[in-house]
Amino acid sequence: MQFVKAHGAGNDFVLLEDLDDALRPNPAFVAAVCDRHFGVGADGLIRIVRAPDADFFMDYYNADGEVAEMCGNGIRCLAKYVADRGLWAGDELRVDTRDGVKRITVEHDGSGSVVRARVDMGAPILERGQIPMTGTGDPLHEQLVVAATPLEAACVSMGNPHAVVFVEDLAAVPFETLGPALETNETFPAKTNAEFAQVLNDHEVRMRVWERGVGETMACGTGACAVAVVANLRGYTGRTVAIHVPGGTLYIEWTADGHVYMSGPAEESFEGTLGARLTSLLPQTTSTKG
Numbered sequence: 001m002q003f004v005k006a007h008g009a010g011n012d013f014v015l016l017e018d019l020d021d022a023l024r025p026n027p028a029f030v031a032a033v034c035d036r037h038f039g040v041g042a043d044g045l046i047r048i049v050r051a052p053d054a055d056f057f058m059d060y061y062n063a064d065g066e067v068a069e070m071c072g073n074g075i076r077c078l079a080k081y082v083a084d085r086g087l088w089a090g091d092e093l094r095v096d097t098r099d100g101v102k103r104i105t106v107e108h109d110g111s112g113s114v115v116r117a118r119v120d121m122g123a124p125i126l127e128r129g130q131i132p133m134t135g136t137g138d139p140l141h142e143q144l145v146v147a148a149t150p151l152e153a154a155c156v157s158m159g160n161p162h163a164v165v166f167v168e169d170l171a172a173v174p175f176e177t178l179g180p181a182l183e184t185n186e187t188f189p190a191k192t193n194a195e196f197a198q199v200l201n202d203h204e205v206r207m208r209v210w211e212r213g214v215g216e217t218m219a220c221g222t223g224a225c226a227v228a229v230v231a232n233l234r235g236y237t238g239r240t241v242a243i244h245v246p247g248g249t250l251y252i253e254w255t256a257d258g259h260v261y262m263s264g265p266a267e268e269s270f271e272g273t274l275g276a277r278l279t280s281l282l283p284q285t286t287s288t289k290g
Helices: 027-034 072-084 175-183 221-233
Strands: 002-008 011-017 044-050 056-062 093-097 100-108 114-120 142-146 149-157 161-166 193-201 204-211 215-217 240-245 248-254 260-265 267-273
Touching (some): 027 044, 027 056, 044 072, 072 093, 072 100, 072 221, 072 260, 072 267, 149 175, 149 221, 161 175, 175 193
Parallel strands (some): 011 044, 204 240
Antiparallel strands (some): 002 011, 044 056, 093 100, 142 149, 204 215
């Protein structure tokens, strides 16, 4: 079974082409493939399938094997994969996800390869129950105690849940302690992605992210969108923001129509063949689009 390893600003993925929807990744298979010592190593796995109501369906899994709704960096990598291989051509790529259809435009280099993509991530969800969160109150000012530390989180969904904590000095945050504790806080019944963000000025923010089901990653596209939205709502920034992450910079624009647009790089690292130990974990069955 062939695979491609790709990344968007260091957030890395294993891509499997399965256009006829023959495969069904299970948690054991996904976790084994994403294992950085005994597998390929990645933050997540993307299965690329043809879709009836879009060009493709992105079947996305976090590194722990759990299904996830959406991945902003991953969908740019999918766009590069299908465009570079001639599986799609046109002005706008439409990719179905568990958070609905996303529209993507791509940029090419001189050789015709895709190097960047811009994704319409849709409108942010600010209603508490839909993020989802338990309890009552304003999710943009959620008072929490995490690992015995009082925090105020600004919570939003970009198709998946995010809790953003603004800090004065990102380097001083006990990230490895607070990140996993915030991810699994009981306020978030589906767990949450946890972003710690330092506002640099009215158009730049620095961010670290602890991704749900993964741990720290070099970048998170939906997380960058979440940070940009809540930074604007709190009056820290305008509606066009550069989000600096360990793997690079993502550019976020929250437009007048309410949609959030994310732009960033997409790059393939290598391709290969999965070994028999890994493929033996993978049953072949029907669609996982539901």
